[in-house]
C-alpha cells in the first residue's frame with residue numbers, strides 16, 4: 001500500500017486534495033481527519049503540516065508527498081522532487097523598507113526575519129553574506145515595522161502582503177517555488193501509477209479537445225494551426241470533399257485557434273473538456 005503525505009492546512013492543502021480527487025482517489029469526509037485508507041486504489045493518505053511533509057518522506061516513514069520546493073529545501077530532507085504539480089507558484093525574495101537596501105551585500109550584519117531559516121541561511125552563506133536570522137512562524141512582513149528585524153525573506157506571490165506592510169523587494173531571487181511530488185525513491189511500487197494519474201489531471205486541466213470540419217484541400221494548413229501533442233486524428237466526411245479533425249490543444253489558446261481555423265474555412269468547430277487522461 002502506497003503511503004502518501006498530503007498537506008492538511010495552508011495554501012497547498014485545498015488544491016492538493018482537489019487534484020487527488022480528480023485523479024480518482026477517495027477524499028476526506030471529515031476535514032480534520034489525519035488519516036484516510038483508500039483500499040480500492042491501494043493507497044493510504046496521511047494529512048500533515050506542509051512544513052513536516054519533507055521530514056516524513058525524507059526519513060522513509062512515508063513513500064511520497066506533496067509539498068512546496070521552498071519547504072523541501074528549507075527542511076534539508078533527503079527527499080527529492082519527482083514532478084512539479086502546476087500550482088502554488090511563488091518566488092522567495094528579500095524585502096525591506098524602500099530605499100534602505102539595494103543589493104544582497106547590504107544585508108551584511110543586519111537582522112533578517114524568515115520562517116525558512118534553512119533556505120535563507122544556505123543562500124546567504126553561498127553568497128558570503130553574514131546576517132542574523134530571526135526565525136518567525138509566519139506573518140514575517142510585520143517584523144520590520146515592529147522592529148524585530150531590518151529586512152525579511154519570504155514567499156511572494158502577488159506582492160500584496162509586502163505592499164500592505166510598506167516593504168519593497170530587493171536583491172536576487174532566492175528561489176522559484178512550486179508544488180511538488182517528492183520521494184526518496186521513485187521505484188517504490190505504486191508511485192508510477194500515482195504520477196501518471198496526477199499527470200492526467202494536469203493534462204485534463206490544461207488541455208481541451210478540439211473538433212472541426214475542413215475542406216480536405218485545406219487540411220495541411222489547418223493542421224499546421226494546431227498540430228496536437230502527437231498528431232491530429234483525421235477522418236473523411238461522408239459524401240463530401242471535407243475532413244473531420246480531432247486534436248488536443250492548450251485550453252488558454254482555444255479561442256485564438258478557433259478564430260484562425262474559422263478564417264481558414266473550418267466549420268462546426270467544437271471545443272469539449274477532457275475529464276481524465278493518460279498520455
Ligand SMILES: Nc1ncnc2c1ncn2[C@@H]1O[C@H](COP(=O)(O)OP(=O)(O)OP(=O)(O)O)[C@@H](O)[C@H]1O
Nearest residue numbers: 010011012050068069070071088089090155157177
Ligand atoms: N500566497 C501564496 N501563493 C502561492 N504559494 C504560496 C503562497 N503562500 C504560501 N505558498 C506556498 O505554499 C507552501 C506552504 O506555505 P503555507 O504558507 O501554506 O504554509 P504554512 O505557512 O505552514 O501554513 P499557514 O500559512 O497556514 O500557517 C509553500 O511552498 C509556499 O511557497
Ligand SMILES: O=P(O)(O)OC[C@H]1O[C@H](OP(=O)(O)OP(=O)(O)O)[C@H](O)[C@@H]1O
Nearest residue numbers: 138139140155156157158159160161162
Ligand atoms: O504575495 P502575496 O500574494 O501577498 O502572498 C504572499 C504571502 O502569502 C503567504 O502568507 P500566508 O497567508 O501563508 O501567511 P503566513 O505568512 O502566516 O504563512 C506568504 O507567507 C506571504 O506572506
Ligand SMILES: [Mg+2]
Nearest residue numbers: 010011138139
Ligand atoms: Mg504561510
